[in-house]
Amino acid sequence: MGSVDVFTPVLMGIMLGGLYALIALGLSLVFGVMRLINLAHGDLVILSSYISYAIFTYLAVDPILGLVITIPFMLLLGFLIQKYILGRGFAISSETPLIIAFGISLVLQNLNQILWTPLSRGLNTSYSHMSFFIGERQFPVSYLLAFLAGIVVMVGLRAFLTRTYMGRAITAASQDKRAAQLMGINTNRIYGYAFAIAMGAAAVAGVFLGMTFPFTPTSGISFLTIAFGTVVIGGLGSMLGTFLAGIILGLSQTLGGYLFGSASQMLIVYVLVLAILAIRPHGLLGR
Amino acid sequence: MTDETILKIENIDVFHGTFQALWDVSIEVKRGEMLALIGANTAGKTTLLDAVSGLRHPSKGSIQFEGEEIGFLDPYQIVELGITQVPEGRSVFPDMTVLDNLLIGSYAASARKRKAENLEKVYDLFPRLEERKRQVAKTLSGGEQQMLAIGRGLMADPKLMLIDEISLGLAPIVIDEIFRALHKIKATGITVLFVEQNVNRTLKEADRAYILERGRIALSGATADLRENQEVKRAYFGVDTCEVK
Numbered sequence: 442m443g444s445v446d447v448f449t450p451v452l453m454g455i456m457l458g459g460l461y462a463l464i465a466l467g468l469s470l471v472f473g474v475m476r477l478i479n480l481a482h483g484d485l486v487i488l489s490s491y492i493s494y495a496i497f498t499y500l501a502v503d504p505i506l507g508l509v510i511t512i513p514f515m516l517l518l519g520f521l522i523q524k525y526i527l528g529r530g531f532a533i534s535s536e537t538p539l540i541i542a543f544g545i546s547l548v549l550q551n552l553n554q555i556l557w558t559p560l561s562r563g564l565n566t567s568y569s570h571m572s573f574f575i576g577e578r579q580f581p582v583s584y585l586l587a588f589l590a591g592i593v594v595m596v597g598l599r600a601f602l603t604r605t606y607m608g609r610a611i612t613a614a615s616q617d618k619r620a621a622q623l624m625g626i627n628t629n630r631i632y633g634y635a636f637a638i639a640m641g642a643a644a645v646a647g648v649f650l651g652m653t654f655p656f657t658p659t660s661g662i663s664f665l666t667i668a669f670g671t672v673v674i675g676g677l678g679s680m681l682g683t684f685l686a687g688i689i690l691g692l693s694q695t696l697g698g699y700l701f702g703s704a705s706q707m708l709i710v711y712v713l714v715l716a717i718l719a720i721r722p723h724g725l726l727g728r
Numbered sequence: 729m730t731d732e733t734i735l736k737i738e739n740i741d742v743f744h745g746t747f748q749a750l751w752d753v754s755i756e757v758k759r760g761e762m763l764a765l766i767g768a769n770t771a772g773k774t775t776l777l778d779a780v781s782g783l784r785h786p787s788k789g790s791i792q793f794e795g796e797e798i799g800f801l802d803p804y805q806i807v808e809l810g811i812t813q814v815p816e817g818r819s820v821f822p823d824m825t826v827l828d829n830l831l832i833g834s835y836a837a838s839a840r841k842r843k844a845e846n847l848e849k850v851y852d853l854f855p856r857l858e859e860r861k862r863q864v865a866k867t868l869s870g871g872e873q874q875m876l877a878i879g880r881g882l883m884a885d886p887k888l889m890l891i892d893e894i895s896l897g898l899a900p901i902v903i904d905e906i907f908r909a910l911h912k913i914k915a916t917g918i919t920v921l922f923v924e925q926n927v928n929r930t931l932k933e934a935d936r937a938y939i940l941e942r943g944r945i946a947l948s949g950a951t952a953d954l955r956e957n958q959e960v961k962r963a964y965f966g967v968d969t970c971e972v973k
Contacts, residue, residue, distance in 0.1 A: 603828070606835060613821050613832045620819040623781060625807030625836030625884060 449578050450695035456580070458691025459588030460653060462684040464646040464664055465671035466594055467639035473678025474615040474635040476535070477527070480542040483665030484549035485640060489515055489647025490656050491553055494562050504564045504648045505586075511644040519640025523633045531632070546661065553658035564651035587649035594642050595684045601638070602680070611635050615678050670714040676724025686725060689713070734759040734888055734919050735780065735811075740789030740799070742772075742779050749775040751943045752789070757888070762910065762920045764930045764951070766964075767940035773923040774816055776940070777890045780921075781813045782806040793888070807836045810887035816923075817896070818873040820880070822866035826857055829865050829876055833883030842885050849916075850879035853909050871902035878909065882918075889913065891922040895929070907933050927964040931955045 468482045479485075489511055496507040522545065530537035563569075571582045602608040614621040614631045622628055650656065650664065667690065675686030690710055697709030717725070735757040742750040749772045757763050765773045778784045780791060782803040791799040793809055801809075812833075821829050830850060834843040851858040854875040860868065865876060874894070881889055891910075895903040910933070914920050924930040930937060931951040939947040939960070947959065954960050 606831075606840075609824070609828055609832050610835055612824060612828075613835075616821045616823055617819050619783070620815055620821065621832075622783065622803040623807070623813045623815055623819075624832050624880070625804045625839070626832075627802070627804040 447696075447699065448575075449580075450699040451692065452575070452578075452580060453584065454692035454695035455688055456584035456588040456691070457695060458688030459591035459684075460584070460646075460649060460687075461667055461671050461690050462687025463587060463591035463594055463642070463649060465668035465675070465683050465687055466591075466598060466680060467642040467646065468665075468668045469672045469675065469678065469680065469683040470598065470611075470635055470639040470642070472672055474611055475527075475531075475538075475632055477538050477542065478669070479639075480539065480665065481545035481549060481661075482639075482643065482668060483661030483663070484546045484553070485515070485519075485661075486643045486647045486650060486664060486668075487656055487658070487661040488549055488553060489644040490564070490651035490660075491557050491562070491647075492644075493564055493648045493651055494557070497564055497566070503566060504652065508645065508648060511648060512641050515640040515644035515647075516637045519637035519643075520633050522640075523636035527636070528629060528632065546665075550658050550661065557658065559658055561655040561657050562651075563655040564648065566652065569652040581653070583649070583653045587653050590645055590649045591684065591687065594645050595680050598638070598642065599680045607631075607634060611638075667710075670710065672724075674714060674717050674724055676726045679724070679726040682724060682726030689717075732759045733757065734794060735921070736790075736792040737776075737780070738790045738792075740779060740786035740791065742775050742784050742786050744775070744784075749943050750779070750786075753940075753943070753945055754789075755938055755945070755948075757919060757921055759887075759919055760914070760917060761935045762914050762922070762933065764934035764937040765921065765923045765940060766925075766927055766930055766937055768925075770942075771940040772943040773940055774892055775943075777813055777892055777921075777923065780806070780811060780890060804836070807884055808838050810838065810885070811890065812881040812884040812886035812888075813890040814877045814881040814892065816892040818870070818877040820865040820868075820873050820876050822864070824865055825861065826863055826865060826868070826876055827861040829880050830857070830861075830883050833880035834885070836884055839883060839885040843883070846883050846885055850882050853882070853912060854879055871898050871905070874898060874902070874906060875909070878906070878913075882913065886918060888919045888921065891920065894922050894924050895926060903929070927960070931960075 464486055468479055471477055471479045492511050493504040493507050496502050496510055497504050527538045527541055530541045569583045572579045573582055602612050610626045610631050614626055614628050618628055671683055671686045671690055674689060675682030693713045694706045694710050698706035733756050737753060737755040739752050739754055740750055741748060767773050775784060779786055782801050786799050790797055793811060798806060830847060834840055856872060857875055857879055868876060894906060910920055931954055934951050937951050937954055938945055
């Protein structure tokens with residue numbers, strides 16, 4: 442271990458923040474478009490981690506390469522969940538999908554437990570435990586990869602939402618559903634696409650989370666909490682805001698640990714979320 | 729205006745939950761005309777437009793567009809057929825640019841192929857929208873937002889344009905500009921059906937008008953005749969105000 446000055450927790454925090462943002466982007470998209478707090482988001486991310494684990498363990502395909510399977514699988518799963526489960530809930534009332542999402546969360550936790558046992562797993566590739574050095578300081582490669590993946594997904598989602606017809610339709614539906622319908626947008630189908638894309642982002646998040654941290658069938662809850670804090674700080678439906686918020690949370694966690702000891706690092710994170718909400722209830726870049 | 733009927737609404741009832749908003753309403757719109765719907769708040773004007781747009785479905789009666797029944801279609805299918813609605817309160821997409829708002833107007837497959845052509849037409853009609861195309865919509869003035877909402881509606885390449893509360897909250901000079909634009913839109917062959925609270929103004933601008941009262945059609949006819957109608961004068965222009973309602 443190199444010298445532990447403040448630079449180490451700062452860089453670690455930024456990279457960790459990229460992973461948090463990556464996990465939160467899908468939650469932010471669904472929250473922004475469908476006004477739904479997807480309580481199953483963390484479990485869907487962990488499901489992606491397990492699918493990558495299966496592909497890596499049984500097919501010996503690198504998890505990053507395995508995204509060509511994981512992403513389409515989660516896209517399809519997302520579309521089907523919205524179309525056949527959540528969509529029907531929206532037809533009943535606006536609160537129903539929230540309860541359904543909670544149900545999906547419980548089902549996934551138990552399904553993951555049955556399929557993969559409660560044992561802690563990890564995506565231990567040849568490079569996920571390697572380190573890179575800046576001067577004397579040592580950093581895990583997996584953090585850097587997760588951070589880069591976070592940037593790629595954030596930039597990709599932004600470009601998709603602003604440059605394509607489907608993306609603009611998703612944005613329009615998130616800003617004014619009634620007006621969007623009057624523009625000829627089939628909002629039900631758009632919800633399906635938005636949820637599918639959010640699950641595609643969750644697939645990427647699951648892979649890089651699995652290379653960074655060990656996971657169990659119930660890990661989804663703690664990552665949902667972090668992702669929720671990230672979305673709340675970043676502001677509803679802002680991809681850039683979500684990314685910046687992820688970095689703020691990551692930094693507050695590592696710096697909190699550096700200054701006050703690792704026992705209090707998550708406390709610092711949640712106090713910060715509360716403080717930002719008190720000052721800016723719509724989040725940093727929220728509408 | 730021709731004698732051909734483009735939209736025929738026959739005896740429709742529309743409910744909001746258990747509240748009946750429209751009672752046995754029938755309206756006929758001729759191709760190429762400018763038709764107005766007049767009525768107080770809660771008379772059912774917006775409900776009527778929403779029924780045509782497919783946001784609400786009638787529980788009874790029929791709505792025919794170019795001879796085909798559309799009363800059960802969803803909003804996106806109605807837009808594909810060539811009916812566009814400029815909603816009340818403008819409802820532009822606040823965080824999108826002027827240009828993105830216009831482009832989303834041409835979302836329907838039927839409108840996409842004429843996107844470039846229609847964009848040019850909109851800029852001709854409202855040059856200010858071209859000057860501000862990179863600006864975010866919420867930073868526009870009320871009048872500019874109304875222009876944007878109408879321009880966005882034109883991007884859908886409509887045959888029939890429904891406009892809700894044209895002049896609500898706008899300055900008189902802006903209202904003049906909007907009505908000038910509507911006459912130009914009508915001149916290109918698009919049928920216009922608009923809702924307006926200002927009866928005096930409406931009877932000057934439209935060809936024909938229907939008057940809605942508490943969800944029912946109270947009166948209808950050519951605006952020239954309605955201007956002379958004693959009932960209209962009494963109810964809307966305050967003539968003969970001795971009579972207590």
